Amino acid sequence: MESAADKLESVRANIARMCKPARRKPEDVTLIAVSKTHPAECITPLLEAGHRVFGENRVQEAAGKWPRLREEYRDVELHLIGQLQSNKAEEAVELFDYIHSLDRPSLLKALAKAMEKTGRRVPCFVQVNIGDEEQKGGCPIAEVPQFLEKVRGADIPVAGLMCLPPSDIEAAPFFAFLAKLAKDNGVEGLSMGMSGDYETAVQLGATHVRVGTALFGTRG
Numbered sequence: 001m002e003s004a005a006d007k008l009e010s011v012r013a014n015i016a017r018m019c020k021p022a023r024r025k026p027e028d029v030t031l032i033a034v035s036k037t038h039p040a041e042c043i044t045p046l047l048e049a050g051h052r053v054f055g056e057n058r059v060q061e062a063a064g065k066w067p068r069l070r071e072e073y074r075d076v077e078l079h080l081i082g083q084l085q086s087n088k089a090e091e092a093v094e095l096f097d098y099i100h101s102l103d104r105p106s107l108l109k110a111l112a113k114a115m116e117k118t119g120r121r122v123p124c125f126v127q128v129n130i131g132d133e134e135q136k137g138g139c140p141i142a143e144v145p146q147f148l149e150k151v152r153g154a155d156i157p158v159a160g161l162m163c164l165p166p167s168d169i170e171a172a173p174f175f176a177f178l179a180k181l182a183k184d185n186g187v188e189g190l191s192m193g194m195s196g197d198y199e200t201a202v203q204l205g206a207t208h209v210r211v212g213t214a215l216f217g218t219r220g
């Protein structure tokens with residue numbers, strides 16, 4: 001069986017391989033190991049292999065796992081990649097180093113207030129509803145410029161744009177479109193690509209890929 005360290009090495013190698021033709025540097029791509037649903041004992045091998053950047057999609061679950069792991073591995077960088085309810089904004093700001101799901105004015109307000117109160121300025125990615133899907137979160141494409149202005153106006157550091165393209169359809173055009181949106185709006189970071197498509201995302205400029213299954217195996 002492939003160990004966690006082996007899987008980590010192969011994902012890293014794939015990222016490096018895709019960087020080359022795109023004339024990008026592997027160190028400019030942050031690999032976020034998405035550990036949602038996986039218990040601490042599955043995460044420890046990756047920490048032992050030296051990995052430090054992790055993603056979770058629920059505040060509650062992360063609050064249950066990470067404070068203890070962080071006592072031992074103090075330089076962990078934790079990313080919130082899932083939908084965030086406004087009433088959990090303060091807890092999220094205390095726990096996470098980056099938030100990838102800022103997508104609406106009500107959440108912006110809650111996050112600004114939480115950052116004011118805690119004194120922590122957590123960089124946020126603005127999530128874009130890139131496939132215009134009703135059931136998905138994300139700021140509508142047409143509203144991205146104004147929303148980014150609001151985020152900057154609230155003194156929240158903009159880390160970049162994030163997307164979760166429609167499933168069952170080629171992701172590349174959506175990644176390319178997100179990259180263009182970022183460029184047009186003077187935004188540097190691009191959080192895009194998961195286990196099935198992170199290589200494509202890297203070719204198209206992803207600065208942050210969110211990889212779960214390829215590192216931890218399938219979720220129960």
Ligand SMILES: *Cc1c(COP(=O)(O)O)cnc(C)c1O
Nearest residue numbers: 034057081194195210211212213
């Ligand atoms: C779960 C999740 C991922 C990781 O998905 P895998 O296919 O397991 O790599 C990435 N991004 C978001 C927003 C997720 O919820």
